[in-house]
Amino acid sequence: MKMDKGCLTMRKLAFIVVCISLLLTGCWDYQEVDRLAPVMAIGIDSIPGSKIILLTVQIASPEGKGGSKRTGQQGGGGEAYTVMNSEGKSLSEAIHNLSTQSTRRISLSHCKIIVLGENFAEAGIGQILDELKRDRNFRRTDWLLTTDKTAKEILEKDIELEQVPARGLDLILQNFTTLGRVLPMNLSDFSARLNEESKVSFSPLVQLEDIDKQVTSQLEKAAGRSLESAGRPKTLTISKTAVYKNLRMVGVLNEDDTRLHRWLIDSPKGSSIKFTYTPQSPTEEVQGEVMLNIIDGKTSITPQISENGITMNIAVTVKASLSETGVTGVDVLDPKVVAQLELQAAEAVKLQLEHTINTAQKEIKVDYVDFAESLHNYYPVEWKQIKDNWDDTFPTVEYRISCDVEIRNTGIITDSTQQNESEE
Amino acid sequence: MAEKGIINTKQFVWMLFIIITPFAAMQIPGMLIMQAGRDAWLSVLSAWFLDVMLAIVYAYMGLRFPGENFVQYSITILGKYLGRVVGILFPLFFLLVCTLVLRSLSQVVDTVFLPLTPFNVILVTAFLVSALIGRKGIEVIARMTEILGPLYLLSIVTLSFLVLPSFHIARLKPQFDQGVAPFLVGTPLMLTSFGVCIIMAMYIPLCNRPENGFLGKLSAVSMGALVVCLVTALSVGIFGMEDAQYMTSPGLELAKMINFSNYIERVEMVWLLILVGSGILASSSMLWAFGQGLAQIVGLKSYQSLIYPGALISLVLSLISFPSGLQHTNFFHYTFPIMAAFVETGLELFLLMAALILHKRGTT
Numbered sequence: 001m002k003m004d005k006g007c008l009t010m011r012k013l014a015f016i017v018v019c020i021s022l023l024l025t026g027c028w029d030y031q032e033v034d035r036l037a038p039v040m041a042i043g044i045d046s047i048p049g050s051k052i053i054l055l056t057v058q059i060a061s062p063e064g065k066g067g068s069k070r071t072g073q074q075g076g077g078g079e080a081y082t083v084m085n086s087e088g089k090s091l092s093e094a095i096h097n098l099s100t101q102s103t104r105r106i107s108l109s110h111c112k113i114i115v116l117g118e119n120f121a122e123a124g125i126g127q128i129l130d131e132l133k134r135d136r137n138f139r140r141t142d143w144l145l146t147t148d149k150t151a152k153e154i155l156e157k158d159i160e161l162e163q164v165p166a167r168g169l170d171l172i173l174q175n176f177t178t179l180g181r182v183l184p185m186n187l188s189d190f191s192a193r194l195n196e197e198s199k200v201s202f203s204p205l206v207q208l209e210d211i212d213k214q215v216t217s218q219l220e221k222a223a224g225r226s227l228e229s230a231g232r233p234k235t236l237t238i239s240k241t242a243v244y245k246n247l248r249m250v251g252v253l254n255e256d257d258t259r260l261h262r263w264l265i266d267s268p269k270g271s272s273i274k275f276t277y278t279p280q281s282p283t284e285e286v287q288g289e290v291m292l293n294i295i296d297g298k299t300s301i302t303p304q305i306s307e308n309g310i311t312m313n314i315a316v317t318v319k320a321s322l323s324e325t326g327v328t329g330v331d332v333l334d335p336k337v338v339a340q341l342e343l344q345a346a347e348a349v350k351l352q353l354e355h356t357i358n359t360a361q362k363e364i365k366v367d368y369v370d371f372a373e374s375l376h377n378y379y380p381v382e383w384k385q386i387k388d389n390w391d392d393t394f395p396t397v398e399y400r401i402s403c404d405v406e407i408r409n410t411g412i413i414t415d416s417t418q419q420n421e422s423e424e
Numbered sequence: 425m426a427e428k429g430i431i432n433t434k435q436f437v438w439m440l441f442i443i444i445t446p447f448a449a450m451q452i453p454g455m456l457i458m459q460a461g462r463d464a465w466l467s468v469l470s471a472w473f474l475d476v477m478l479a480i481v482y483a484y485m486g487l488r489f490p491g492e493n494f495v496q497y498s499i500t501i502l503g504k505y506l507g508r509v510v511g512i513l514f515p516l517f518f519l520l521v522c523t524l525v526l527r528s529l530s531q532v533v534d535t536v537f538l539p540l541t542p543f544n545v546i547l548v549t550a551f552l553v554s555a556l557i558g559r560k561g562i563e564v565i566a567r568m569t570e571i572l573g574p575l576y577l578l579s580i581v582t583l584s585f586l587v588l589p590s591f592h593i594a595r596l597k598p599q600f601d602q603g604v605a606p607f608l609v610g611t612p613l614m615l616t617s618f619g620v621c622i623i624m625a626m627y628i629p630l631c632n633r634p635e636n637g638f639l640g641k642l643s644a645v646s647m648g649a650l651v652v653c654l655v656t657a658l659s660v661g662i663f664g665m666e667d668a669q670y671m672t673s674p675g676l677e678l679a680k681m682i683n684f685s686n687y688i689e690r691v692e693m694v695w696l697l698i699l700v701g702s703g704i705l706a707s708s709s710m711l712w713a714f715g716q717g718l719a720q721i722v723g724l725k726s727y728q729s730l731i732y733p734g735a736l737i738s739l740v741l742s743l744i745s746f747p748s749g750l751q752h753t754n755f756f757h758y759t760f761p762i763m764a765a766f767v768e769t770g771l772e773l774f775l776l777m778a779a780l781i782l783h784k785r786g787t788t
Contacts, residue, residue: 028541133667136536140663141683174686188681192595192664373594380598 043151444648460610467610
């Protein structure tokens with residue numbers, strides 16, 4: 001009797017297992033990996049005066065991954081990626097239109113890079129932000145890049161050492177999060193900034209530069225003959241920042257401003273200070289370029305509202321290590337010299353920061369330095385009155401910068417043994 | 425008594441915690457941010473305080489009427505007929521909550537994870553599992569929650585730590601930007617979600633130590649408040665209040681944001697596990713409470729025969745009541761809080777007053 005009962009239970013269990021395996025396979029949503037076209041990056045362009053979106057997608061092809069891309073072109077397994085284009089009235093329509101040419105299902109969940117072409121960014125990016133946030137496949141960790149060319153050109157370019165360029169761009173931006181001069185911007189932060197009081201956001205600017213040609217032509221000029229150079233293709237570089245206001249690109253920060261902009265709104269950590277050292281006593285004739293690497297640092301912006309108007313107090317503290325003194329014979333064993341270096345570095349930082357804020361106030365006239373946010377945070381009541389006229393008030397806002405640089409170490413040597421060339 | 429199971433205090437705590445978890449994992453933080461903005465996390469704290477106050481009433485009633493749940497003591501207090509009319513509101517409320525929880529759970533799974541799978545398939549599967557667990561009785565639910573509850577709490581706290589690098593505290597400032605009104609509106613909204621823990625009144629008679637009811641509820645709702653508070657504060661600090669308020673599941677978006685030194689990423693499946701597990705367990709508790717309550721109203725010997733019909737009614741309700749997810753969200757946002765406040769706070773306080781005025785006491 002007991003046996004029978006056990007047998008029955010086993011049969012019941014077997015029946016349930018069979019039912020489960022038949023019913024709960026999730027076969028509606030199955031996706032075979034080899035039937036997918038994983039999009040690694042999307043680029044969005046438009047023509048001035050037209051609402052049509054021109055979409056470029058970079059699709060990784062798993063089959064081509066084995067060989068290197070150069071030999072791949074001669075038939076060693078195909079390229080590691082392929083580029084497709086489509087157009088549509090909206091981003092989702094353009095994505096749907098990709099299926100007319102793709103043999104595989106377009107999968108956007110691996111997309112890490114979103115490149116916005118110049119024309120599109122200047123015309124306004126409002127129509128794609130909704131789709132990027134609504135579609136379950138896009139992630140808010142996706143990097144947003146702007147270019148001064150078209151997104152198509154960017155996505156068609158190879159990146160050295162990486163098989164899929166999108167992966168290369170991703171790695172560059174990942175490195176920027178800890179070290180680097182440009183503040184990388186993901187979709188979440190970009191959108192959150194656009195929602196903030198100043199309605200200003202920014203994204204790194206990716207450019208195509210012919211560095212190889214620049215170097216070769218300089219060398220050729222110096223040598224007076226043509227160099228035997230292989231002539232490498234143009235390179236993708238990220239060193240500037242595009243500024244957006246009310247969903248439109250309104251300006252571009254140059255390399256120095258980009259670096260200092262990151263100091264202001266994020267932290268100086270990972271950046272560097274470069275300045276010309278001039279000794280205190282005029283008898284010493286040492287003079288040269290000094291470079292400090294910033295180990296740690298902090299920037300704080302504290303607004304102050306008084307009868308005289310709005311003043312922003314910007315305090316920067318920097319802990320740095322000496323990275324290069326040039327061949328100048330700077331005596332870093334002397335505490336006085338180190339104190340001088342620290343003072344002059346602080347002065348240099350102050351000047352550069354002033355330049356960056358001046359660019360914001362006088363040239364671009366857009367508050368990308370977070371003044372509005374800190375005012376809103378510190379003076380929420382007063383802000384309600386300032387808010388409506390902020391765009392006119394911002395260029396007139398006064399600011400005070402205090403900077404404190406501290407040299408923590410001098411690398412693995414102290415003084416440099418080489419003297420200046422002139423002292424030979 | 426129809427239910428023979430006995431639960432201990434630890435199980436009692438985790439059962440209550442797991443009922444709050446699906447609310448934290450789904451729409452509630454988004455709705456709360458829509459009402460209370462940057463002060464949402466403060467609303468959670470004040471709702472926590474009010475809910476603890478409410479728990480005193482429930483715990484007191486549990487002790488005043490030993491061995492009786494609120495369905496039973498409403499009959500004791502108000503008499504055979506009126507008591508039954510009032511008492512039946514509690515099981516019906518639990519059925520409604522079960523409907524809402526499973527509906528929103530299936531909705532999130534359908535839109536985010538399995539878009540090609542028909543919605544009904546997910547919904548029916550969820551109902552089947554809940555009904556199966558509910559029918560097995562309170563001890564099964566209690567033991568499951570005892571294992572899963574700590575696991576979920578640990579996962580949510582770990583996920584919160586992992587997402588911290590993207591957190592900007594400036595986005596939480598300034599507090600009380602629009603005055604205290606948003607905060608005051610947010611508090612009752614949150615309270616109604618915590619308030620589902622009135623199911624404690626169904627558990628207390630089955631506890632081996634009913635006098636620990638208040639302490640148990642206090643620790644459960646504190647953990648629950650911690651979870652909701654973490655989710656709301658982090659989503660405002662990461663996405664900004666403007667974006668976070670329109671998210672169908674801010675917690676899920678938080679899990680998607682995790683990229684811990686390029687090593688731990690795409691962990692939203694953990695969130696899915698929490699969501700589905702806690703959602704199904706919570707609704708099986710609701711179904712159990714519905715069956716138990718109804719059986720006592722109509723005087724059945726066993727509640728088990730009521731679980732499957734109850735689940736079926738609830739399934740049909742969740743299918744026909746809301747033509748789309750939008751109506752469901754609207755109901756959750758505008759109608760449910762009023763009903764919940766009426767049942768959770770109004771009815772119980774009414775019963776307390778009646779018991780005090782009529783000098784009714786349970787028999788020991």
